[in-house]
Amino acid sequence: MADKTTKSRLLSGGNPQIPKGDGDAPVQAYLAAIPGWKRAIAERLDALIGQQVPDVRKAVKWNSPFYGAPDAEGWFLSFHCFDRYLKVTFFRGQSLQPVPPEASKSQDTRYVHLREDGDFNEAQLADWVKQASSLPGERL
Incomplete structure (x- = not known):
């Protein structure tokens, strides 16, 4: 049987086209389909989120992984592949x-861009993840 990751089509910026779904399996398929340097950074990010938020809820929607607090509705974080960074x-x-x-067009939303050099403040990112997971989630 063929591995599902080999069937993924890459959209602009190298973002994998993955069927939407709830749980860790679709997120892992998304991570496995990310090309090049972005995969290692995305895997680091996924692991960091799991460390900061045990039992985090995961899903893939709109070709992006989403993360939610275990006992709350909505989502506190997502990311997406672009040519030069993970947003x-x-x-x-x-x-x-x-x-x-x-900044974002949405007044409440903010972004961090993780770039190819892989040099980002992991402690600060972990703190933001922890803070974000305790806030009301975004219902999408």
């Missing part, structure tokens, strides 16, 4: 301290 979305990012650096 990490904090849906309630304006409530985080310090506020993540990248």
